[in-house]
Amino acid sequence: MNPTFSPLVDSFGRLHQSLRISVTDACNIRCRYCMPEQVAGFLPQHRLMSFEHVARVVDALARSSIRKLRITGGEPLMRPRLPNLVSLLRSIPQIEKIAITTNGMMLADCANDLVDAGLTHINISLDTLSEETFRRLTRREGVDRVIAGIDAAIQTKAAIRLNALVMRDINLEDCVPLVEFALNRGLVLRFIEFMPLDADRLWSRQQVVTGSELRERLSKRFGPMHLVERSDSSQPSTDYRFEGHAGTVGFIDPVSKPFCDQCDRLRLTADGKFRNCLFGKEEWDVRSLCEENASCEQIVALALQSVRAKYASHGISDSQFKQPERAMYQIGG
Ligand code: SAM
Ligand code: SF4
Numbered sequence: 001m002n003p004t005f006s007p008l009v010d011s012f013g014r015l016h017q018s019l020r021i022s023v024t025d026a027c028n029i030r031c032r033y034c035m036p037e038q039v040a041g042f043l044p045q046h047r048l049m050s051f052e053h054v055a056r057v058v059d060a061l062a063r064s065s066i067r068k069l070r071i072t073g074g075e076p077l078m079r080p081r082l083p084n085l086v087s088l089l090r091s092i093p094q095i096e097k098i099a100i101t102t103n104g105m106m107l108a109d110c111a112n113d114l115v116d117a118g119l120t121h122i123n124i125s126l127d128t129l130s131e132e133t134f135r136r137l138t139r140r141e142g143v144d145r146v147i148a149g150i151d152a153a154i155q156t157k158a159a160i161r162l163n164a165l166v167m168r169d170i171n172l173e174d175c176v177p178l179v180e181f182a183l184n185r186g187l188v189l190r191f192i193e194f195m196p197l198d199a200d201r202l203w204s205r206q207q208v209v210t211g212s213e214l215r216e217r218l219s220k221r222f223g224p225m226h227l228v229e230r231s232d233s234s235q236p237s238t239d240y241r242f243e244g245h246a247g248t249v250g251f252i253d254p255v256s257k258p259f260c261d262q263c264d265r266l267r268l269t270a271d272g273k274f275r276n277c278l279f280g281k282e283e284w285d286v287r288s289l290c291e292e293n294a295s296c297e298q299i300v301a302l303a304l305q306s307v308r309a310k311y312a313s314h315g316i317s318d319s320q321f322k323q324p325e326r327a328m329y330q331i332g333g
Helices: 051-062 082-090 107-117 131-138 143-154 168-185 211-222 286-291 296-308
Strands: 018-022 068-072 097-102 121-125 159-165 188-192 225-227 238-242 248-252 265-268 273-275
Touching: 018 051, 051 082, 051 265, 051 286, 051 296, 068 082, 082 097, 082 107, 107 121, 107 143, 121 143, 131 143, 131 168, 143 159, 159 168, 168 188, 168 211, 211 225, 211 238, 211 248, 265 296, 273 286, 273 296, 286 296
Parallel strands: 018 068, 018 265, 068 097, 097 121, 121 159, 159 188, 188 248
Antiparallel strands: 225 238, 238 248, 265 273
16 A cells, blocks of 8 residues: 655645646747747756656655646647656546646647547647737747647547736737637637746736736627636636626636635646745755655655745735746746
């Protein structure tokens, strides 16, 4: 019988059940809210956590309280042989959900393999339907590839969701077409507020379009919106349905309405560090533990150390707030 360990509970009583696993910091596009135009270099292969080590960490944490996984990056589909990782994670019995967040550019080619390997949820980032805006926002071409990726994902048995981020000066006008696109395909779309995690450090409150501003815009086009009751208290999104339309639209408002009191997430960076928050200042090196062939107990002890050092909230609105050194693509979104 495998031993079980105490749950990952922080000093504010928050139980941690979700692990975000970044598998690379590399990406094939350059979203302004995340990456710089020119990247000095991505992590070399030898500094990435191997799939075996990731699975070892998950196996240990699953004996504690981790039940839900999200694979992210950088762009996770750029990591070769990703279905192999999904298969390894799938074989860990306590794990109930294996999700991915992707920009969709490479999804059409691998959605089936990933779902066959055990992926249960696919979130695809889609901020615009216009090629011109896509180019301004991501400094690359190819919104048609993202849409092909979404359509391929819909054909699988995974649950699909769309994520959109609105920057006031770039894609505010896209919010209505994006909702129409999602409603037409029967997909849930969630808007996420722009957080101060961009590599260029150009974030400003003026660029943030809050959920309430978006709701006001959307209700002008689609009519009254009604709050949908939360099915999961740790879900970061507040969902609404439109009168007379099937489908819902969600709002993740970390800037205007922080939901840190419900946070149940721990993060594993692509180079093998635990982080207890996107905005955390400290990291805990689990990769070295894996290399030293540490026991599950030692891995869980390190995760507990990280979780117990977690602050009550991200502090974006505090006067002494400082943007973290690592940008979103380096932490894992
Ligand atoms: N490359 C994949 C993608 O874009 O979906 C996965 C990694 S990306 C960092 C994960 C999510 O973080 C995306 O939905 C993206 O929109 C979001 N994101 C990136 N930078 C952000 C920022 N500064 N504020 C809020 N969300 C951000
Ligand atoms: Fe790449 Fe995702 Fe960051 Fe965009 S948000 S640059 S797709 S990692």
